[in-house]
Amino acid sequence: MTATQSPAQQYATHEVANQPPPHSPYDASADTALLEGLRREGAGWAEEDIRRFGKLAGSEEAQLWAEQANTNEPVLRTVDRYGNRVDEVDFHPSWHNLMRVAIAEGGAASPWADERAGAHVVRFAGSLVWGHTEAGHGCPLSMTYAVIPALRHQPDLAAVFEPLLTSRVYDPGLRIPTTKRGILAGMGMTEKQGGSDVRTNSTVATPTGEDGVYTLRGHKWFTSAPTCDIFLVLAQAPGGLSCFLVPRILPDGTRNTFRITRLKDKLGNRSNASSEPEFDGTVAWLVGPEGRGVKTIIEMVNCTRLDCVAGSSATIRKALVEAGHHVKYRSAFGAKLIDQPLMRGVLADLAVESEAATTLGLRLAGAADRAIRGDEGEKSFRRIATAIGKYWVTKRAPAFTAEALECLGGNGYVEESGMPRLYREAPLNSIWEGSGNVNALDVLRALAKEPGAAQALMTELSLAHGADSRLDAAVTRLGTELTALATDLDRAQRQARRMVELMALTLQGSLLVRHAPAAVADAFCASRLGGDWGHAFGTLPEGSDVTGILERALPEGS
Known part of the structure; x- marks a missing residue:
């Protein structure tokens, strides 16, 4: 190296190529x-x-x-x-x-x-x-x-x-x-x-x-x-x-x-x-x-559990946005990652999960708002659905964040990417305000002590009846399970997690069938309810509208 060499010549071995530009500024509300x-x-x-x-x-x-x-x-x-x-x-x-x-x-x-x-x-x-x-x-x-x-x-x-x-x-x-x-x-x-x-x-x-x-x-x-x-x-x-x-x-x-x-x-x-x-x-x-200490704070718990859903949904969305930004710019094996079918499948699967979490969370927030203002039906729905949502959405965050981090490869494992912070944060909301078992048992308690809770849930699910055969079958299965478990409390406790998971998936499916585009709703029902899904993200069924899902989930500016 000589004094006459330019900075580019002096640091030629450190030329930066094939790396995404800084993400910020971006619009965190660019979420349809x-x-x-x-x-x-x-x-x-x-x-x-x-x-x-x-x-x-x-x-x-x-x-x-x-x-x-x-x-x-x-x-x-x-x-x-x-x-x-x-x-x-x-x-x-x-x-x-x-x-x-x-x-x-x-x-x-x-x-x-x-x-x-x-x-x-x-x-x-x-x-x-x-x-x-x-x-x-x-x-x-x-x-x-x-x-x-x-x-x-x-x-x-x-x-x-x-x-x-x-x-x-x-x-x-x-x-x-x-x-x-x-x-x-x-x-x-x-x-x-x-x-x-x-x-x-x-x-x-x-x-x-x-x-x-x-x-x-x-x-x-x-x-x-x-x-x-x-x-x-x-x-x-x-x-x-x-x-x-x-x-x-x-x-x-x-x-x-x-x-x-x-x-x-x-x-x-x-x-x-x-x-x-x-x-x-x-x-x-x-x-x-x-x-009456527990009774005094029970409404407080409903509020903080709703915030657990918000926190996990935000973590999920942030992880998806960071992964989406990276793959738009990073190339491997001769093509941008975003253009490679396998990566597109992973991102689409993550996008479906993120929309399901966001949609459920906003429905719970709407129920809270109306319940606080005196709607008795929404009070019953809020009581059981908040515990369901808290259990499921917070459980999904760690696996989701790990998959999103992997989209960045080794870059995602480095603190500067921000992904390790998201990954460490992901388990928190599943623990705070009652771990998974506590919330699953709370759903059982709502079913046993508040007769209107089960009816409120089934009424909500019925609003999507006939729109998707896979959803209808899952709702029927849920109704059968609820009837069977009502007479066997020991089995109900053993099966509580399975039942609450089914409640969450049917509730998310019902909301997406009613409110999301066909590309999202069909992919969700086929994978989460229809059984055509693997054990990792990126295994949506053949024929899923990946392009439609990604265009909705990752618009310009997100």
Whole structure:
């Protein structure tokens, strides 16, 4: 090498060829299934906002925030420089940027203060596009959204905190909640000895003598976003397991006892601080009656499970978009990957799965919106279908993400591609708010204790009757299974996963037959319901309209 050589000559061995260009900026809302579902579920009035939000999500700036928030993990400070206990967590500025935008766009609890029909659908659709950034900051958004129906069991507390929770202003920092422009809420439910079995909780709540005020002593095993302003916590009161509101800062400005033992070292969701707090004389206010803690939080669980579906659907879509971008530009064996039949088959299969997840999720969001507004039929459907969707869509995310990563080959295994972050994130929603077994058993519980649940599901499925023989046969099989399992509870538990899977597939099939183009609906029914499908993505039946599926799933700009 000489001083007269040009940079191209000096680094000739590092010439970049046959690599895709940077993906961002792109439009995360360039998803036909999402936009059609938004209109169908009564929220078309927000389409312009969702499109704007999608472009922001795919911008270079937002994608950089996502990378930086994930790379620069939160840091726990238990004490200040003088030795005073503070139990605070420091986040990278990019985390705060993501939070600020998400809350301003209605990603937290603002739909509860919006009287327009479809407001909760809009939030769900916003989660689908903003989910193209970074998943960790979605946790405090979800908990803040979900806390409202539980808090309403105690109207005096709701009157104080609900206006702050539904605010679109992000106001970080531990201060007296009522002095802030907006607050966030967290949850403290599980303990180390029980996990999802919260009835084994050992945290004790002792009445102080002041009406509704208790002190807590105990611990929680998995409490995310410990910098939230208030928390709903389960503890054993004299009358049984009860729900309590715990503020980090008390009304007089002093710090409530909320000792953070450590932050969890997690597989994924690295940007989000998940902690192990301890309570010792911690002041708490009762929410709902003593002994009714589980009943008080059940509506909260419906909301967070819906957000699990949103999170997994967003991960699935993001993985598909990244894979689609790569294969449009990468060549192998003399042709672009996107033009090679085998790769096209893989992408088409992934696209069908993504549309099925998105379509089901938006239907669940529509049911939630209408149930919240008093529709009794939708309440029954929401009760069983949310658990079904949570079980299935979150289960599909890890396998889907692994296949999408493989479309990038070795490039997808490198951190800079972003795919490893998606892959580590993919299992989370299947675990959070009840693992697969918990949700499958919850479906059985709904069938046994809520007579309208099974009828609501079958009524929904009947709307597609006669449109596809494979779907009709699967629905008939489901009806037979439900009748048989109703008289054999032991067998019902053993077969719960098989039955919930069949429920999910028939529900997705019904929605696609009714609302998606023939190319998508036929491929889904033939593969997922007709039995003409292999054990890996990329095995759609011969004759599937691959071109039609891909043109719909990966339009220009996505």
